[in-house]
Structures are given as structure tokens and as C-alpha cells.
Amino acid sequence: MDTTLRDPLIGHVLDGRYRVEARIAVGGMATVYRALDTRLDRVLALKVMHPSLVDDASFVDRFIREAKSAARLAHPNVVGVFDQGSDGGCVYLAMEYVEGCTLRDVLRERGALQPRAALDVLEPVLAALGAAHLAGLVHRDVKPENVLIGDDGRVKVADFGLVRAVGQQTSASTGSVMGTVSYLAPEQIEHGVADARADVYACGVVLYEMLTGSKPHAGGTPAQVLYQHLQEDVPAPSGAVPGLPAALDELVARSAARDPERRPADAVELLAEVGAVRRSLTDEQLDALPPAARGTDTPPGAEDRTTVLPRRAPTAGSAADEGGPEHTSVLPTPVGEPSAPPGGAGGTGGTAPPEPDADGRRGRPFRRLGWRPRRPVPALVVTVLLVLGTALGVWYVSAGQFTRTPGVLGLTEAEAKRAVDRAGLEWRIAREHSETVERGRVVSTVPGRGERIRANGTVTITVSRGPERVEVPDVTGDTLADARRRIGDAGLEPGMVTREFSEDVARGSVVRTDPAAGEARRPGTAVAFTVSKGARIEVPDVVGEAEGTARQRLTEAGLTAEVAPERVFSREEAGTVARQSPGEGSVAAEGDTVTITVSKGPDMVAVPDVEGMGEDEAVRALEDADFEVKVRRVFFTGTVFDQSVDGGERAPRGSTITIWVR
Structure with missing residues (x-):
């Protein structure tokens, strides 16, 4: 059935800006759509949280954290996040x-x-994770489902929904840890601890899987896989693929x-280290053909999904005795839906492989990895003959006119x-920061x-400037507006503002910044301002x-007097100040406002x-009329015989009435 007929978001414009055009994938947490940004006229991926999860604060927090983490990195090998919102x-x-x-x-x-293809994928993945680690972030869910390969050959890391700052509590709760079973580091399983080395462990498992076509640990249940971790x-990949160089075994180990x-x-x-291993291998070792065995076409199992797992390490007995997985999925993937991240965007949620193009291919990135999908035999024979005929003609015309660019990354x-010279090619040097x-x-x-x-x-060689x-x-002494502009012009990000008293810096001007003036920081680093209150x-x-x-006294003190719009009854004479805020002895800054309330006189x-x-009865009657009462006793019979203001006369509310008791 056409999913567009069942999906109410297709054709809808979210937030007055994003027109949803097609559904890419459905997963346990979100649905991913291809959409058009009508404001900037560009195609993008729209990841929409399932409505059933919108009221769950933990899921919404993870969703928003993914946006902030990916946006913070801004790395060419990280799937970019442009916007986050709700409609x-x-x-x-x-x-x-x-x-x-x-x-x-x-x-x-x-x-x-092939080893070369595996390293070609691993290096940009490590570049993306390296940027995260340098920023103090840990991905925590590195797996093949979260590695996207574009049609242009670019490799990008997706789904920063589980990212945490290094040193922050990384478990989902006191007794659990989030991640994907097949790629969890032992310390994540046993202690719920995940620093940058947990991502390194997952990359080692992914490298083994790329070199061998299978995972290093397998079991009937996720608990058995956890036990093996x-x-x-992790075994040497050459044990599964004889002939792989020892350097690759050592890299995985x-x-x-x-x-x-x-x-x-x-x-x-x-x-x-990957760069050093690549340089140590010959072209024959890098291009060695792997076994012809294909990967399984069965859908991923529970051990391939991001899950919440108990921290207590499973025992061999418990793994064998349990009839089902020892984990609780964050949300089960719907039946029939794949659980890999979307080829169109990346992130938590499932994806189907890209739609085949006219000749049955699923996307140009496969060709970069030396793969061709299977075709019917007659069509394959015809295609091979055509390709061979064309290749022979091209070779006949241009034999000897082409060579291959040598590998010099990391040199x-x-x-x-020297390497380019040895290949008989010209070179040109470009430089960029890295x-x-x-x-x-x-x-x-x-x-x-x-x-x-x-x-x-000519080969253009781009060399790192570091x-x-x-x-x-x-920006000390600048107004806040000028300071913000200068910080932005320097390639930094104006940050939070705090204020403090200063005898030396004028009110509204910058006292200092954090980081301090003269310190070196990455572009985009936030700079906090401390601004003078005077x-x-x-x-x-x-x-x-x-x-x-x-009003005159307050102005002379450097303060601003503001008169409250309504006058109040008070003990103070009419036209005088009944009360002020802030009060006497308070500390204020130059130009701060003091509000005064003018008296209407006594009520x-x-x-x-x-x-x-009797004494008690008299006191109650006067207090009920909002007077203070002072009692003077002449004798002790307890009867009032006189009062300072005669009954029926008027006195200011709150004033003191004296009674005499005998």
C-alpha cells in the first residue's frame, strides 16, 4: 500500500516552512521524511518524533540533545542539523x-x-568522532546503522541522540545503560561508564565487521552477546578471512x-594509528579481494537496536537460561520496519535502503566500495560484453595516458x-586548518x-595548518553592544552576560570576558561577558x-526616583514619603531606580x-478597630475607668490608645 495515503503529514507544511514530500523511514522513536525548506528552497530531511512520545520528557530531551550536539560539532563528517522546533x-x-x-x-x-574500502569508511568516521571527543562529547551509539554513505562518496556519522559530555553520568538511570548490544564496550556493560574509549571500542568492532562481513560476537540472545563482550x-579478523595483514589484526585488537x-x-x-597502518600496507594488501560470501539479508535483530540494558554483568548461566533478550527496547521497531538509521538524514529511527535507480543499483557509494548488485544472468552477460568492448576501445585509444593518485594522507x-614526484605527477600545495x-x-x-x-x-595536496x-x-571598557559585535567579528560567539558593581568601569560597559582577552580559542567558542553595574x-x-x-536627595545620590501612582494612608503626614523600595541601607548601582510611595496622611x-x-474585653475591642493598646493599672479589680481618646472621637488607624484599669 502507498504509505503516502496513510501518512497525514505528507503534503503538510510544518511550522509554516517545511513541506513534507515523502516518507524515508520509520523507526521506534521517529519518522524521517524528505521535505522542502520553502524559505531557503532546499531539500532536507525532517525527523519527526512519534506523537505517542511527545509527552515523555526523557525522549523529548534526547531528541533535542541530538540537535544541540550535532549543531555544536559542525563537522563535514557529521550529519548537519539546521533547525529544531515543534508544530x-x-x-x-x-x-x-x-x-x-x-x-x-x-x-x-x-x-x-576490501581493506582499502574498510579504511576509507573508518577514517572519516574517526574524523567525526575525533571532533566530538575534542569538544568533550561521547557518541555512545557507534554502529553501521549510524554511518551514512552519500552518493558522492562522503561518509557521515548520524544520530547524536545518546551523546553525553565526558565525565557526565552516562547511564539511562542508576541501574541501566543505553547503547547497542553488539557494539557496547565492557565498561559500559559492567559499570555504565562511557568515555571516548567506548566509542573507540565500537569502531574496533565495526572495523572487524567490515573486514570479515560478520560481527565478532554472536549469540542466541543479547545477554549472550553481552557476556562475550x-x-x-574480539578475535583477529584474519581468523575469519585468511590472508589479512597482521597490521589489521593488531589494529582491531x-x-x-x-x-x-x-x-x-x-x-x-x-x-x-589507522593512517600509520594504511601507510605500512602495500597496494596488493589494501586491494585484496575479500571472500565472496555475502552478508545476510535478514532484518537486524534486537542486538542491532539502541537499547536500555541492565548494568549488572550477565553470567553464562543467566544468558543460557533466559528465554528472551536481557534488555528492554527504548521502543520496539514496528513489525516490518527496518531499524537502521535513514539514508536520507541519519538519527534514531529506521530506514529502508535507497530506491534502486534505472539499472538496479542502490546508489553510487556501493561502487566506491567495489560492489555491484546481482542481476539476471542474461542481462549480466550482455552488460559484461558491452563493458569489455567499451573498455578495450578506450584502452586502445588512451593506453599509457592515465595513472592513479598515490596515497599520501597523513604524510x-x-x-x-616525494610520493607524487615518484608517481610522475605534478603537485600543488594548498593549506587549511584541521x-x-x-x-x-x-x-x-x-x-x-x-x-x-x-x-x-597535477595533484593538489592540502596540508594541515593545525x-x-x-x-x-x-573588549574591556566597551559597551555591551560594541563588545558583542567585536567578538562576533573575531569569529567567536557572544555568550551569557552577568553584572557586578565596579568602581572603575562605567555602568553598562564590559569589565572582563571569559575566556580572557588574548586567550586562543576555536572559532565559534562562546565568550561570556561581565558588565559593570556602576x-x-x-x-x-x-x-x-x-x-x-x-526626589532631590535620591538624584544627588546618583539614583533615579520614581513615584508610585497611588498614594496610601500612613502615619506620615500627607504629601510626605510613606515608604520606599529598596529601603534604607540597601545597596544599589548608579542609575538604579528607587520607588517612593507618597502618604495621604493618617486614616x-x-x-x-x-x-x-473588663480589661480583656476592652483590649479586644480596640485591637479589632486597628489600634495599638497600652494598659495602665491603678488598682487590680480589672475594670476600665478611663481612655486616652474618648469613645466616639476619631484617631489615626494604627495609633496607640491608652486605657486605665482599676
């Missing part, structure tokens, strides 16, 4: 639309990859070591120049490694003074006649 009952993320597929799609169809090392202390400290360190500038490649080493080349180039062609840093300008002033007491006098009320009453 009625729809909570959504507007995300970069990546036309292509997921690494899970590739592994399911192809199985094992705790008790068994180090990155997926059970002891986190034996792993690289973060993705940046692992990326450097020093001098080493890269957060993941150290200064003086190669970030990229155009054409890319292994791509076809004319034998006399991480880009911006010096915080000195000199400290003690508020004078003007209660009881005439209104004009009170005159009738005094009750209490002569002849």
Missing part, C-alpha cells in the same frame, strides 16, 4: 539530506570489504581491547611531494587516493520627607468606648 503535536529536527545508504546496507549486500577478546587502558585514548589517536608535506590532522601533514588530495589521473596531471584558533579581543551606592532613608525633597477611624469594660 502542534509534532516535535521535529530539520537535518541535512544525505542521498545514499548506510554502512549496514553495504555490509548486508556485500559482506566483507565481558569475557572474550588494540581498538577493541577489553581493557580501556589498552585502547587509544580517543578517536583522534586512533585515526593517527608530511615533504613526504607527500582539528584532527597535525600541522604540516596532509589532510586530503584532489584527485583522491587511488583515483584516475592523467600521467602528466587546529584553527582565534584570539579573544580585548559604582556601589547606599540608598538613603527618605521616609517622612516631603516628596520633592526625597482616621472612630475610637470604641471601652470605659466600664
Whole structure:
């Protein structure tokens, strides 16, 4: 059945801006749509939380955290997040639309990859995670479903919904941990702890899976898989694929070591090790064909989904005895829906592989990984003959005119120049900043490694300038508006504002910044301002003074006098100040406002006649009339024989009436 007929959002414009055009995927937490941003006229992916989860604060928090984390990174290998908002009952993320597929799609169809292809995927994944780790963030859910491969060959990491700051509590609750069973590090399972090395462990498992076409740990239940993570090392990939170089075995063993202390400290360190391994391998080793066995076409199991798991380590007995998985899914994926992240955007939720194009291919990224989908035999024979005929003609005309770009990523500038010279090619040097490649080493080349180039062609070698840093300008003494502008012009982000008293800096001007002036920070770093409230002033007491006098005294003190619109009854004379706010002795800054309330004079009320009453009765009668009472006793019979204001006369409300008792 056409899903557009069943989906009420198709054709709807969310937030007056995003026109929903087609559904890409449905998962346990959200549905992903292809949409058009009518304001900027661009196609994007719209990730809409299921309405049933909108009232669940934890899910909404995770949803919004994904937007903030991805937007904070702004890395070319992280799926970009453009916007986040809500429209009625729809909570959504507007995300970069990546036309292509997921690494899970590739592994399911192809199985094992050539070492070169596996490293080609792993390196940009590590670059994205390295940027996150440098920013103090841990992804916590690295898996093939969250690695997107665009039609243009770009690799991007998706779904930062489980991201946490390093050192922050990383479990879903006191006794549980979130993640995906097949890729959880032992310390996540046992202690609920996840730092950058947990992401490194998951990358080691993904590398093993790319090199062999299967996961390192398998079991009848997720609990059995968890037990193997705790008790068994990830095996050497050469055990499943004989002939793989020992350097790849060592890379997997180090990155997926059970002891986190034996792993690289973060993705940046692992990326450097991957570069060293690549340089140590020959072209024959990098391009060695993997076994012809294909990956399974069965849908992912429960161990492939992001889950909430008990922290207590399972035992072998419990894994075998349990009839079902030892986990509770965050939300079960609907029957018939895949659970991989969407090829169109990335993030929690399922996806179907991209729609086949005219000749049956599922997207150009597969061709970059050396894969062709199966076709019917007659069509395959005809195609092969046509390709061979064309190739022979091209070879006949242009034999010897082309070569391949050498691999120089990670080499020093001098080493890269020599390698290009040895290949008989010309070179040109470009430079750019890089957060993941150290200064003086190669970030990229155009054409890319292994791509076809004319034998006399020129390779553009881009060399790292190191991480880009911006010096915080000195804005001390500037007005807040000017300071914000100068910070923004420097490539930094104006941040929060706090205020304090200052004897030296004028009111409204900047006292200092954090980071301080002259410190170097990444572009986009937030700079906080401390702004002067002016000199400290003690508020004078003007209660009881005439209104004009009170205003003059406050002005002379450097304060602003404001008169309350309504006058009140008080003990103070009419036209004088009945009360002030803030009161006497309070501390204010120059220019602060003091509100004064002017008196209408006393509120005159009738005094009750209490002569002849008992003492207690007389006191109650006067207090009920809003008077204070003072008792003087002459004798002790307890009867009132006189009062300071005669009964029936008027006295100010709240004033004191004296009674004499005998």
C-alpha cells in the first residue's frame, strides 16, 4: 500500500516552512521524511518524533540533545542539523539530506570489504568522532546503522541522540545503560561508564565487521552477546578471512581491547594509528579481494537496536537460561520496519535502503566500495560484453595516458611531494586548518587516493595548518553592544552576560570576558561577558520627607526616583514619603531606580468606648478597630475607668490608645 495515503503529514507544511514530500523511514522513536525548506528552497530531511512520545520528557530531551550536539560539532563528517522546533503535536529536527545508504546496507549486500574500502569508511568516521571527543562529547551509539554513505562518496556519522559530555553520568538511570548490544564496550556493560574509549571500542568492532562481513560476537540472545563482550577478546579478523595483514589484526585488537587502558585514548589517536597502518600496507594488501560470501539479508535483530540494558554483568548461566533478550527496547521497531538509521538524514529511527535507480543499483557509494548488485544472468552477460568492448576501445585509444593518485594522507608535506614526484605527477600545495590532522601533514588530495589521473596531471595536496584558533579581543571598557559585535567579528560567539558593581568601569560597559582577552580559542567558542553595574551606592532613608525633597536627595545620590501612582494612608503626614523600595541601607548601582510611595496622611477611624469594660474585653475591642493598646493599672479589680481618646472621637488607624484599669 502507498504509505503516502496513510501518512497525514505528507503534503503538510510544518511550522509554516517545511513541506513534507515523502516518507524515508520509520523507526521506534521517529519518522524521517524528505521535505522542502520553502524559505531557503532546499531539500532536507525532517525527523519527526512519534506523537505517542511527545509527552515523555526523557525522549523529548534526547531528541533535542541530538540537535544541540550535532549543531555544536559542525563537522563535514557529521550529519548537519539546521533547525529544531515543534508544530502542534509534532516535535521535529530539520537535518541535512544525505542521498545514499548506510554502512549496514553495504555490509548486508556485500559482506566483507576490501581493506582499502574498510579504511576509507573508518577514517572519516574517526574524523567525526575525533571532533566530538575534542569538544568533550561521547557518541555512545557507534554502529553501521549510524554511518551514512552519500552518493558522492562522503561518509557521515548520524544520530547524536545518546551523546553525553565526558565525565557526565552516562547511564539511562542508576541501574541501566543505553547503547547497542553488539557494539557496547565492557565498561559500559559492567559499570555504565562511557568515555571516548567506548566509542573507540565500537569502531574496533565495526572495523572487524567490515573486514570479515560478520560481527565478532554472536549469540542466541543479547545477554549472550553481552557476556562475550565481558569475557572474550574480539578475535583477529584474519581468523575469519585468511590472508589479512597482521597490521589489521593488531589494529582491531588494540581498538577493541577489553581493557580501556589498552585502547587509544580517543578517536583522534586512533585515526593517527589507522593512517600509520594504511601507510605500512602495500597496494596488493589494501586491494585484496575479500571472500565472496555475502552478508545476510535478514532484518537486524534486537542486538542491532539502541537499547536500555541492565548494568549488572550477565553470567553464562543467566544468558543460557533466559528465554528472551536481557534488555528492554527504548521502543520496539514496528513489525516490518527496518531499524537502521535513514539514508536520507541519519538519527534514531529506521530506514529502508535507497530506491534502486534505472539499472538496479542502490546508489553510487556501493561502487566506491567495489560492489555491484546481482542481476539476471542474461542481462549480466550482455552488460559484461558491452563493458569489455567499451573498455578495450578506450584502452586502445588512451593506453599509457592515465595513472592513479598515490596515497599520501597523513604524510608530511615533504613526504607527500616525494610520493607524487615518484608517481610522475605534478603537485600543488594548498593549506587549511584541521582539528584532527597535525600541522604540516596532509589532510586530503584532489584527485583522491587511488583515483584516475592523467600521467602528466597535477595533484593538489592540502596540508594541515593545525587546529584553527582565534584570539579573544580585548573588549574591556566597551559597551555591551560594541563588545558583542567585536567578538562576533573575531569569529567567536557572544555568550551569557552577568553584572557586578565596579568602581572603575562605567555602568553598562564590559569589565572582563571569559575566556580572557588574548586567550586562543576555536572559532565559534562562546565568550561570556561581565558588565559593570556602576559604582556601589547606599540608598538613603527618605521616609517622612516631603516628596520633592526625597526626589532631590535620591538624584544627588546618583539614583533615579520614581513615584508610585497611588498614594496610601500612613502615619506620615500627607504629601510626605510613606515608604520606599529598596529601603534604607540597601545597596544599589548608579542609575538604579528607587520607588517612593507618597502618604495621604493618617486614616482616621472612630475610637470604641471601652470605659466600664473588663480589661480583656476592652483590649479586644480596640485591637479589632486597628489600634495599638497600652494598659495602665491603678488598682487590680480589672475594670476600665478611663481612655486616652474618648469613645466616639476619631484617631489615626494604627495609633496607640491608652486605657486605665482599676
